[in-house]
Amino acid sequence: MQAKNGAAVAGLAEALAARLGVDCVLTGDEMSTYCRDWHGDVTSGAVAVLRPRDTQGVADAVRACAELDLQIVPQGGNTGLVLGAVPDAPERQVVLSLERMKTVRNIDADDFSAVVEAGAILSEFKDKVEEQGMFFPLALGAQGSCRIGGNVSTNAGGINVLRYGMTRELVLGLEVVLPDGSIFDGISTLRKDNRGLDLKQLFIGAEGTLGIVTAVAVKLVPLPEKVSTALLGLNSLEDAITLYRRARRECCDLLSAFEFMPPIAFTLAKEAMPDLPEPIATDYPAYVLMEISGSGLVDIDALMEAFLEGVLGDGLVVDGAVATSTAQARNLWLVREGMNEGQAKRGPHLRTDVSVPLSRLADFVADAEAAVKAELPDCISVSYGHVGDGNVHLNVLPPAGADRAVIDRKIYEAKQVVNAVLDRYHGSISAEHGIGRLKRGDFTTRLSPVRHQMLKAIKQAIDPRHMMNPGCQLNFDTE
Incomplete structure (x- = not known):
């Protein structure tokens, strides 16, 4: 596709506004926040930013882009860390933002499920679910800004994966606008449905390269009414691994989070949050932030007390602090979150996942x-x-x-x-952040020929014109 000059780009934006309505199309300086990455390290541009209000509006936008020979970069909260939602060809790409599609269509506590549109902010959705006495367990540092559709499209992880799994394990059904503008209605709250291929799985973790997720049916669980959080000091990371194995056996499925941190975590957190209290000494070789949670007849506090009594007595844990209130628990988690902010304050750096x-x-x-x-x-x-x-x-x-x-x-x-x-170590270059554009080269060079061919075949079958988020994951335009 040939690059277009400024006048042609302006003409394309006007054509989009004529088809979709001026209210749905942003241009010029209004696009700036949509054309930069989360940390502001990379800035770009676009022909326009499209902001449809509903699923039919997304379908109309996709068809309009096809008619104008434009490519689409879908975007949720733009909180990703691998440039998956940032345009890389500003003169031939639009950003399609789902931010206006925030409706929670249904919460069914008896069915332990909900249906929510892709633009809903994760934390706001979780709050609405909690009002019904239920819990959506996906938990991320960016949950105040990230959106459900982006969580699905990147198969987001977070701190509760060990108990509840990645986003993939929480999705029951999807509604997706395909590259030809048709709508795949896969919304369902069935737990068991073995009617052939599970098509929704194609779009979870695809980072918008096969279609645009517009709504999601998700699993809910009972709201954990009892939570115990502890910050522990240990002599080594090896001890932290040993502690995890023991916690997994003794606390069983009630173990909901288990994070490890180095001592520099406190320095970085203090740089971001100078008033952050230090609950324990900050010079142990390794730290663990663990949480157990549950509801009903389980005595969570007694379980945590008994577990810590055993590991302290055995010398596996050297020091620790257990939160006695929600506010104290929040302060313990702020060490983990502040560490990330402190790194960002130090400027550009390598972020691996x-x-x-x-x-x-x-x-x-x-x-x-x-x-x-x-x-x-x-x-x-x-x-x-x-x-x-x-x-x-x-x-x-x-x-x-x-x-x-x-x-x-x-x-x-x-x-x-x-x-x-x-x-x-035969590991993965992306555990939870995705590939995006940032890791595309590292991803491609590590693909086996068979896997590469399978990915190309799926892309060609669903998006033969390579409209959807080109340059993300695999750059099929150049192959």
């Missing part, structure tokens, strides 16, 4: 951090993540005060070092 077998997590972190130190001694490794599912965010911070060219080179070199170690 890798996974390895749980049994090899501690060895991987040790080997990868040693490799980074050997190759980039002036950089700082920050490893943390979700012990229960083998997901590690091994980030690398370039030296403070370096110019952007040096920072970019350090980030690239650190990525090569970490990925080389990851390959030896």
Whole structure:
């Protein structure tokens, strides 16, 4: 597709407004927040930003783009970390935002299910569900901004995966607008439905490359009325893995979160939140933030007390603090969340999202951090993540005060070092963030020929014109 000049781009935007209505089309400076990534490291542009109000409006927008030979970059809350929702060809792409489609169509507590439109903000949806005494367990740091459709399209993970699974495990049905403007109505709340291929699975984690998710039917669970949260200090990451195995056995399915952090977490959190209290000493080699939760007849506080009494007595845990109120629990979680904000305040850095077998997590972190130190001694490794599912965010911070060219080179070199170690462990370069445009090269080079061909065949069958989010995951335009 040939690049279009400024006058032609303006003409395309006018044509979209004529077809869809001026109210649904943004241009010029109004597009700026839709054409940048979450951290502001990358900015782009687009022919226009389309903001339909309902599923039929999405279908109309898709057909209009097809008629005008435009490509579509679907966007939810734009909180992703792999450039999956940022245009990379501004003169031939539009952003299609789902932000206006926020209706919760139904919450059925008796059926333990809900149907919600793709533009609903995750935290707001969770609040509405809780009003009905139910719980939607997906929990992310960006839940105040991310949207349900984006969560589905990226198969989002978060802190509750070890108990409730990835987003994929929470989806019962989907409504999707396909590249020809037709609507796949797969909304269903059936738990068992074995009528052939489960087509909804094609769109979960596809990052908008096959169609645009417009509504989702999801599983709900009873609201956990009792929650116990503890921050624990340990002598090593190996001890944290041992502690997880023990917690998984003794707390069983009531274990809802188990996060590990390094001691630098407190420094980074303080840089982001200077008034954040320090509940325990901040110089232990490793920390675990764990949570158990439940409802009904289970005594969660007694379970946590008995568990900690055992592991403290055995010397597996050195120190700890247990929240005695919701506010205290929130402060414990702020250490984990503040660590992320502190890294962002230090500027551009390598953000990884890798996974390895749980049994090899501690060895991987040790080997990868040693490799980074050997190759980039002036950089700082920050490893943390979700012990229960083998997901590690091994980030690398370039030296403070370096110019952007040096920072970019350090980030690239650190990525090569970490990925080389990851390959030896047969891990994944993307545990929960997706591929987007940022990881496309690393993804493609690691694809087997058979898997590559299968992905191409699916894309060609559903989106033969390569309209949907081209350049994301695999860049079929160049193949």
